[in-house]
Amino acid sequence: MDMVNKLEMLWHGSGVYNMTFGQFVMMVVCVGLLYLAIKKNFEPLLLVPIGFGGLLANIPEAGLAYSSVEQAIHMAKPEVLEALGQVLGVAASDPHALAEAYETSNAELHQAAVNTANDLGYSNGVLYSFYLAVIASGAGPLIIFMGVGAMTDFGPLLANPRTLFLGAAAQFGIFATVLGAVGLTSMGVMDFSLAQAAAIGIIGGADGPTSIYVASVLAPELLGAIAVASYSYMALVPLIQPPIMRALTTQKERQLQMSQLRHVGKTEKIVFPLVLLVLVAILLPDAAPLLGMFCFGNLMKECGVVDRLSDTAQNALINIVTIFLGLSVGSKLVADKFLQPETLGILSLGIVAFAIGTACGVLMAKLMNRFGSIPINPLIGSAGVSAVPMAARVSNKIGLEANPQNFLLMHAMGPNVAGVIGSAVAAGVMIKYVTAG
Amino acid sequence: MDMVNKLEMLWHGSGVYNMTFGQFVMMVVCVGLLYLAIKKNFEPLLLVPIGFGGLLANIPEAGLAYSSVEQAIHMAKPEVLEALGQVLGVAASDPHALAEAYETSNAELHQAAVNTANDLGYSNGVLYSFYLAVIASGAGPLIIFMGVGAMTDFGPLLANPRTLFLGAAAQFGIFATVLGAVGLTSMGVMDFSLAQAAAIGIIGGADGPTSIYVASVLAPELLGAIAVASYSYMALVPLIQPPIMRALTTQKERQLQMSQLRHVGKTEKIVFPLVLLVLVAILLPDAAPLLGMFCFGNLMKECGVVDRLSDTAQNALINIVTIFLGLSVGSKLVADKFLQPETLGILSLGIVAFAIGTACGVLMAKLMNRFGSIPINPLIGSAGVSAVPMAARVSNKIGLEANPQNFLLMHAMGPNVAGVIGSAVAAGVMIKYVTAG
Amino acid sequence: MDMVNKLEMLWHGSGVYNMTFGQFVMMVVCVGLLYLAIKKNFEPLLLVPIGFGGLLANIPEAGLAYSSVEQAIHMAKPEVLEALGQVLGVAASDPHALAEAYETSNAELHQAAVNTANDLGYSNGVLYSFYLAVIASGAGPLIIFMGVGAMTDFGPLLANPRTLFLGAAAQFGIFATVLGAVGLTSMGVMDFSLAQAAAIGIIGGADGPTSIYVASVLAPELLGAIAVASYSYMALVPLIQPPIMRALTTQKERQLQMSQLRHVGKTEKIVFPLVLLVLVAILLPDAAPLLGMFCFGNLMKECGVVDRLSDTAQNALINIVTIFLGLSVGSKLVADKFLQPETLGILSLGIVAFAIGTACGVLMAKLMNRFGSIPINPLIGSAGVSAVPMAARVSNKIGLEANPQNFLLMHAMGPNVAGVIGSAVAAGVMIKYVTAG
Amino acid sequence: MTQPDLMSEGINLMLFGMGFVFVFLTLLVVSTTVMSKVVGKFDSGEPEPAANRPVVSLNLGPAQDQKLISIITEAIKQHRGQK
Amino acid sequence: MTQPDLMSEGINLMLFGMGFVFVFLTLLVVSTTVMSKVVGKFDSGEPEPAANRPVVSLNLGPAQDQKLISIITEAIKQHRGQK
Amino acid sequence: MTQPDLMSEGINLMLFGMGFVFVFLTLLVVSTTVMSKVVGKFDSGEPEPAANRPVVSLNLGPAQDQKLISIITEAIKQHRGQK
Numbered sequence A, B, C: 001m002d003m004v005n006k007l008e009m010l011w012h013g014s015g016v017y018n019m020t021f022g023q024f025v026m027m028v029v030c031v032g033l034l035y036l037a038i039k040k041n042f043e044p045l046l047l048v049p050i051g052f053g054g055l056l057a058n059i060p061e062a063g064l065a066y067s068s069v070e071q072a073i074h075m076a077k078p079e080v081l082e083a084l085g086q087v088l089g090v091a092a093s094d095p096h097a098l099a100e101a102y103e104t105s106n107a108e109l110h111q112a113a114v115n116t117a118n119d120l121g122y123s124n125g126v127l128y129s130f131y132l133a134v135i136a137s138g139a140g141p142l143i144i145f146m147g148v149g150a151m152t153d154f155g156p157l158l159a160n161p162r163t164l165f166l167g168a169a170a171q172f173g174i175f176a177t178v179l180g181a182v183g184l185t186s187m188g189v190m191d192f193s194l195a196q197a198a199a200i201g202i203i204g205g206a207d208g209p210t211s212i213y214v215a216s217v218l219a220p221e222l223l224g225a226i227a228v229a230s231y232s233y234m235a236l237v238p239l240i241q242p243p244i245m246r247a248l249t250t251q252k253e254r255q256l257q258m259s260q261l262r263h264v265g266k267t268e269k270i271v272f273p274l275v276l277l278v279l280v281a282i283l284l285p286d287a288a289p290l291l292g293m294f295c296f297g298n299l300m301k302e303c304g305v306v307d308r309l310s311d312t313a314q315n316a317l318i319n320i321v322t323i324f325l326g327l328s329v330g331s332k333l334v335a336d337k338f339l340q341p342e343t344l345g346i347l348s349l350g351i352v353a354f355a356i357g358t359a360c361g362v363l364m365a366k367l368m369n370r371f372g373s374i375p376i377n378p379l380i381g382s383a384g385v386s387a388v389p390m391a392a393r394v395s396n397k398i399g400l401e402a403n404p405q406n407f408l409l410m411h412a413m414g415p416n417v418a419g420v421i422g423s424a425v426a427a428g429v430m431i432k433y434v435t436a437g
Numbered sequence D, E, F: 001m002t003q004p005d006l007m008s009e010g011i012n013l014m015l016f017g018m019g020f021v022f023v024f025l026t027l028l029v030v031s032t033t034v035m036s037k038v039v040g041k042f043d044s045g046e047p048e049p050a051a052n053r054p055v056v057s058l059n060l061g062p063a064q065d066q067k068l069i070s071i072i073t074e075a076i077k078q079h080r081g082q083k
């Protein structure tokens, strides 16, 4: 091949020559995510890696987010398509049919297609490798959940266990959204399966790793949009929640001061994760991966004899996994997967989920005040959506506006961590319901 | 499927409905392990993750410790069993036969069964995935051994190399236990193969990662019991050793003060791991993985030019691996694998191993005093079993009881680290002997 | 098998009995590398693990650096060779032919051979497993490059972007070496393919992870020699560069003081990695893995909102990967792969590459002085080879010799980091050119 | 699965899911309350030795805590020496 | 590929590669210069809040920084108390 | 393998294993002693620069040690300023 050919090859292999409009749009979207993360402090720990991963994934011809077979199909050399077509039993002339046959092939054919692609010199993009190792394996979100467990203090919850009801009520946002998603489908506006609807609903759980875990199990094809919605709306909690909280409460209710929390002993804190685990074991084994790892992290923290493990779970380990989890989620922001009408549906449903969850938490608190003896400031109900610790801070802030002596932060931490448990339980139920369906 | 069916499905999928008596017993055992680790400070760094992993592994229906194929067989849907039976060439009617066929199948059939299970929607439990990555690969114990090497100071050993003989003698506990295990088998009480006997014997080496490594190579089916015995007895060193030490020594022997150790130079400490590695290379290549990684860790520590690597090996890296190694070992505490008569045999033989090792160390010290010129306090002989640094502390404590001026700690560190080398050598010999047999 | 047989077996399995002359030579070479790393401070962070990995790899019979199939072939039991021969379709009588058939086999046969070897009880050596996970996957060098990005300050480069030309010129060392390698082949002295020549050339880029990445893609069989040359010569920069710098500059040129660098704002530093990434995306997608991860690391550092991720990327994560990357590179120092005439060729060409790169950087600076208005001290041109931060320090030192007021360090950091970008771009071009050829 | 089915499945999932979440968390309230009482009986006098836990963890074992304190002490000395 | 071909391939790769490296870095010089100017216009008055960044990072979040400061304060007290 | 075989295999393994452990560690005693003597000759005057090694490691490079010291100094200043 002479010099001119090589120059032509370089030009034909360059990004300008190959960039699709979709890739361009996605790069703008990703720069937007980075802007929000860096300048507006939108959940930067996840949105910086996700946004950058999305940039990398949309570099034309680099194929960082594609598997070896997807790259082979994309390059569309006739002899390569021919070979893959033979393996997958599809006419080689249509790359789209090939790609679909690959995705729906059984494990044996899948492996055969991978072998063929490797033999022809194609290999997995690096982001795709990260995705396999961190998300497809299921390990990444669980390890992050372990770290979150090791950072969680159940003291406020143990001091006032009734706040668990607030965490339960706020999960209504999840199920209302599921209903919304199937409703849109019934009306013919969108086309979501029940599994997809369930994965979308979990955005309302306001819990990043839970969302990613559920999406990876029930609807991996929607993972990018769900994760982006989940973290974006968590960052928007200080904007979404206050109007709803103000609308549903009176000035007097907001001024209500709560009695100081009792002291919680060390032994209680050690035993609590075990009690929670036993309940999970007895009632809902499908929630065992998520809540099991969460309880393990919390036990490591509270038991006081494995501080070096707990510190690593809270620092080096969770940071490492966060980097690769973020990049892996970013790999799902490739234009042809993300720029779908479904994404708009997911983004709209997600914000509705947050709003409903917030409202239900507040209303539940008001209901409990009607029947219970110890008064609860309804502002802490909104913290039941989780979004730890942002939602609890919002409760505190609105409380202080109404009454400068009204420090609700510690009281709101109870429903806040209850919300984490609640959405993990909801995740387990949905996985059970959908996969058994 | 209607609502009632779904409720029934949830009930039939719940833990209460499915819990076997064995699982209940194992959960109690695991809570016991956690109690010992947290309240009694029994080697908590390993026993907390092992105990919690055991809890997770025994959650009914969660299948966290099972491979995809084991889960498929456990669920026992007729069409699934049929498909697996065809792949493995076994009648589908008998799940036990299927499970056994899967375990003994060759690599190709194994892969085919995995493919079938994956196609039918089953995937590996998360603890099983950890087990594959950390233990079955062999990497976990080796990385921990590297970290232990980076934490080990060979100074006391280099100041008095003769203490290596104490580390040699104490390994008699290992081989006596092997003999015990084959003896029990010959008598028909137990049924251990030579490989299993060797793996059990290594408990007497009082060295956690070595035990796990040897068990994973020679008898993975006994890994859970061996690891639990190993770490439990290491924690019991302060109870097991003193009576034996007192019984075998006179008050006068215990009062013996040893001369101060000479100063050991930096270059000696740098060269020592290389000398040890060369000896391994020349004499016993089968010990190369264990002792090679150990020497590497030690060289990183002593050379003084890669402190950031050495620090990571001693902190973040060893902590991360410890978390997953512990959970993986815990995954072997599933009821149907752990609640076997063999486990009782292993636990009984393990404690005998510790006792014999201790006794031989002490007796060797007395023997050396008879022939050598520089006197050795026989109390430091017991430290030769390893169990670093607990056994050395026990020597020091008993020494102080006999003579308040008698500080044996640094003297006991020599045989203590010699015991680590000794049991790794013994591990290499046994692996060589058994796998070549 | 009786006792005598067992002793014989141990003797026949020992290192002394099996050690080849090549293995002995390589152990001496590796001890030499460790000596240079520890006593002479030659890039110890990589050369300590590489040297030790090389020691481990050359332990006779331990097979730590070999795959399961290579071990099976090495043991050369007739029935094993027979089985492998049948799988690979080669006569079993010739182990060399078998080994070659295995290496050149397609993915399916490769897997079949691995299955056979596993069934017969052989498994991957631990260093080989590390190699697969860290280098063959491509992940290791990229993660290190991310960490390097998180440690890089582009401030000096942004203050004086023209220094990028120095970083460009110094890459001539790379391509001159490629020409040298193909020239030696044309003369019949060596026998390098174009891919191998390209991988050798990258040594001139003076950038460890880039070298390892390119070698792993284009010429994995030369990885050991290329990595050793790369890191050794980087350590020799203070010896190689000064004579060349002095020969090409006058005393007056060396005395030239540069004007102080302007202040660079935070926003510029945040936007720069994105600008660089966009250029890569537009022009050279093949450099996207390397420069993408590099820019990601740098963005994490500069954005200021993900400090915990940035710290982990710079510490725990890069340290962990460095340990395993070093050991993996060491695994390529097995005698039969390293002790080849090609290695001598690589070592000779590598040092020429460094010298030419240095010279071109200096000459480019002189050329720019002829045409530009703001004077550049030509001594900073040599820093364009990268070898961060050693080369910049050399520039500073020679500058101070000529003029005690002449602090060039910050000025030299511009071309120094430009050299990192330049060699990553060169890497991308070569990968594109060679793999498309 | 036809569209009306999907809708009713969604409603089922909602009723079912919220029901289960409430049942689960109610049981958790009950067991937590019981647990707190039981634990309270056993270590009633426990004055919570919070001060026993190290103030800084930093991935350090006790030995290194000592080191940290010693470097701080050293730093203080140096700091004073500079004056 | 015969040997003469290899030689010409090598020369091609050299010309081609060096050319590309220069084109790429020239474009980078241009875009960086433009970028710096554009950014300079937007946050001209930025006095670079370098002091805002924490002095020590140590993988600590802000909470733990507090702890570090408190242990230091404690150490100082102890140090004085010893005298 | 029949049971009596297993027993004799066990005895073999014991004799064999203990023998090897002793041989190995004896050789290690010898080579260590020789090594110490050889090394001792080469750097006899070495006064062991233990003080050269940093007191705190904490995964920090030298630059960060500086930072640690500077934050400590800062903390001391603040601490005094509070009074």
Ligand code: NA
Residues within 6 Å of the ligand: A204, A205, A206, A207, A384, A385, A386, A387, A419, A420, A421, A422, A423, A424
């Ligand atoms: Na939630």
Ligand code: NA
Residues within 6 Å of the ligand: B204, B205, B206, B207, B384, B385, B386, B387, B419, B420, B421, B422, B423, B424
């Ligand atoms: Na031992």
Ligand code: NA
Residues within 6 Å of the ligand: C204, C205, C206, C207, C384, C385, C386, C387, C419, C420, C421, C422, C423, C424
């Ligand atoms: Na370079």
